[in-house]
């Protein structure tokens with residue numbers, strides 16, 4: 198079973214923190230982009246080696262910037278080229294202010310069966326600061342419109358750790374989110390990626406990132422409030438009601454094959470990873486001459502091990518010691534145990550029979566822990 202990711206690289210304006218690849222010139226590029234996208238799917242249909250699609254995810258950018266006729270062309274091509282499982286999870290990322298009754302009822306006539314909405318905050322001051330297009334009122338109404346039109350499978354994204362954010366403000370945000378009772382919620386701490394406007398603001402001293410103890414408190418509040426409300430904390434940033442885990446994201450974490458099409462999209466076929474060029478002009482130009490512009494990395498046993506640790510430890514299932522030994526051999530198994538032991542002793546990782554997983558204490562510094570378990574660090578430490 199496999200996944201298909203389609204990158205829709207258009208936004209009507211750019212958010213302050215965003216480093217995803219997108220372009221605000223949809224009027225100039227849309228037709229050529231769609232032509233290139235459909236051609237790429239045709240050229241790369243063999244990538245999945247005939248596996249049926251279990252999940253399809255239209256991400257971006259802002260897929261809800263495309264009208265229903267554009268989306269219909271994309272779905273017609275998908276269904277023509279690939280076998281799609283009858284119960285496939287088919288997600289469209291959307292901005293709340295695109296979700297008018299007319300638009301959502303048109304989506305309902307398409308195969309889309311899950312909506313992932315970038316709400317980010319229920320506080321209008323936060324939304325203005327982040328340069329989002331919508332208001333708190335529009336976000337709440339958009340969820341209602343989805344429901345009125347038959348969409349129950351809704352996920353919302355939130356951002357926390359904004360400059361000056363207090364635990365009380367975050368509590369209020371989460372109260373609104375919980376009131377909406379959506380089955381899935383993703384929450385990410387604000388990061389300052391180089392090249393983004395918010396990064397420059399920080400560098401120029403115009404804003405101050407929250408202190409680490411506030412970040413920890415916000416993360417704790419997030420986990421407590423959502424688990425109290427019946428959500429399962431199944432991945433560092435993801436929470437779901439029972440049976441509503443994101444099947445698409447879960448397939449990334451469980452190492453399934455996926456094809457990514459569109460500029461900057463990543464693909465994985467168990468033996469290699471490849472990623473398309475992050476430029477709309479180069480993407481279109483390459484496809485015009487049937488020569489997609491991408492880079493590829495062939496995976497050896499070392500980076501397969503690293504991928505396994507990176508993806509599995511992010512989830513509540515953690516890693517299986519017997520799998521490490523069977524798949525990657527004695528040397529990697531011994532290395533993992535040696536590296537993990539310090540974190541087991543200080544309570545950052547837990548070990549239960551065959552399973553090693555991040556503890557609540559370890560979740561907040563997961564990047565540092567995971568990086569110490571990766572094989573590349575072994576070579577660095579040995580000076581090789």
Ligand code: SF4
Pocket residue numbers: 207208210211212215216217219257258259292315
């Ligand atoms: S809408 Fe999404 S993809 Fe577009 S700029 Fe904002 S965060 Fe980035």
